[in-house]
Amino acid sequence: MVSMDESWTLRNGLEIPHRSVLAAMTNKQSHDDGCLSDDEINFLIRRAKGGFGIITTAASHVQESGQGWTGEMGVWGDHHVPGLTRLADEIRRYRSKSFVQLFHGGMRSPSALTGQRAISASENFISDSEGSSRSMTLEEVNETITSFAKAAKRCEEAGFDGVELHGAHGYLIAQFLGSKTNRRMDEFGGDVLQRMTFLNKIIDAVRGMVSPTFSILVRLSPVSEDIGITLEDTLIVCESLLSKSIEGLHISCWDVFEEHKTGQTLTKEISQFIDNRIPIISTGSIWTGKDAQFLLEEGADAVGVARVSLPFPDWPISSASLEYCPAKPPFTPQELIDAELSPLFVDYMRRWKGFVTDGR
Numbered sequence: 001m002v003s004m005d006e007s008w009t010l011r012n013g014l015e016i017p018h019r020s021v022l023a024a025m026t027n028k029q030s031h032d033d034g035c036l037s038d039d040e041i042n043f044l045i046r047r048a049k050g051g052f053g054i055i056t057t058a059a060s061h062v063q064e065s066g067q068g069w070t071g072e073m074g075v076w077g078d079h080h081v082p083g084l085t086r087l088a089d090e091i092r093r094y095r096s097k098s099f100v101q102l103f104h105g106g107m108r109s110p111s112a113l114t115g116q117r118a119i120s121a122s123e124n125f126i127s128d129s130e131g132s133s134r135s136m137t138l139e140e141v142n143e144t145i146t147s148f149a150k151a152a153k154r155c156e157e158a159g160f161d162g163v164e165l166h167g168a169h170g171y172l173i174a175q176f177l178g179s180k181t182n183r184r185m186d187e188f189g190g191d192v193l194q195r196m197t198f199l200n201k202i203i204d205a206v207r208g209m210v211s212p213t214f215s216i217l218v219r220l221s222p223v224s225e226d227i228g229i230t231l232e233d234t235l236i237v238c239e240s241l242l243s244k245s246i247e248g249l250h251i252s253c254w255d256v257f258e259e260h261k262t263g264q265t266l267t268k269e270i271s272q273f274i275d276n277r278i279p280i281i282s283t284g285s286i287w288t289g290k291d292a293q294f295l296l297e298e299g300a301d302a303v304g305v306a307r308v309s310l311p312f313p314d315w316p317i318s319s320a321s322l323e324y325c326p327a328k329p330p331f332t333p334q335e336l337i338d339a340e341l342s343p344l345f346v347d348y349m350r351r352w353k354g355f356v357t358d359g360r
């Protein structure tokens with residue numbers, strides 16, 4: 001039986017000291033120009049100190065036009081490198097490996113923020129106020145691929161161990177993967193393998209710009225009805241990703257206990273299919289030591305957590321114990337501030353139903 005406190009390795013042999021992964025969490029604490037703030041750095045360092053095997057930053061936009069919300073971390077310019085370097089240096093003082101999550105919001109980048117009409121794989125309805133996205137020109141698609149690669153290079157220069165490509169949650173990469181949001185007739189659209197072209201080219205471009213030891217993870221939503229991604233599509237995507245130069249997959253399940261219509265969890269479906277050919281991180285609604293052990297037994301190599309790490313930054317230390325049962329939400333603002341969340345981040349967490357005592 002695998003235990004949370006055992007090390008594991010990515011496909012390139014990078015040793016990860018613990019099975020816990022701090023999943024990417026937007027925290028609104030970056031400056032307006034996308035540079036990291038002391039608050040954001042302190043928040044992440046506190047969790048490295050808590051023993052997470054991997055620390056993933058918040059989703060960070062690779063182009064100004066890809067920003068999804070205010071206070072978002074950026075990796076689109078060289079002015080971000082000093083802050084990134086400080087963060088990577090600080091994480092390295094602990095055992096955790098460091099990853100920046102790279103993303104572009106696509107049709108979910110509000111025009112009020114970017115000053116331009118949102119772009120996507122195709123023209124897609126966004127909302128009554130926002131209207132619809134514009135289909136990206138081939139030139140824009142290629143520029144965006146290059147922006148992902150340049151952003152990854154900045155992360156490597158800053159000293160990070162790798163990047164996670166955010167292909168989940170309906171953002172630009174997922175918009176290309178989805179049959180409903182990608183109706184292109186060129187090489188970037190078509191069947192699921194053709195809709196993967198954007199992701200494949202990003203991986204190739206990143207790999208072409210970083211050294212072979214720099215790790216690339218890919219995060220996916222295995223099923224997303226809104227944009228047209230089925231589990232069958234995801235298995236095809238996973239099979240195809242095995243031949244790419246990536247080190248691991250991260251599946252975002254939101255609730256890892258939920259059974260798919262096949263009667264098995266998504267983690268089990270995917271891990272059985274992958275059959276140890278690449279490491280899998282799975283994330284969604286893990287809270288206790290028993291939960292974490294369940295997920296490892298479903299076939300995940302590592303357990304991603306987001307919300308439980310907010311009040312409990314030392315979660316990894318106890319997570320190997322089946323008796324570990326940390327308190328459930330809601331938490332008082334002070335409890336979260338004591339765990340190195342700034343008042344701004346606490347305020348953001350008030351929007352997550354039932355999480356903060358004086359929130360929604």
Ligand SMILES: Cc1cc2nc3c(=O)[nH]c(=O)nc-3n(C[C@H](O)[C@H](O)[C@H](O)COP(=O)(O)O)c2cc1C
Pocket residue numbers: 023024025026027058059101166168169219252253254283284285286304305306307308352
């Ligand atoms: C405050 C907050 C911000 C999040 N931001 C991101 C993000 O930037 N990128 C991402 O891929 N997922 C993001 N997520 C999703 C988490 O990574 C995770 O998949 C989800 O919260 C389920 O895990 P949990 O039940 O352990 O919280 C966010 C979740 C929370 C709670």
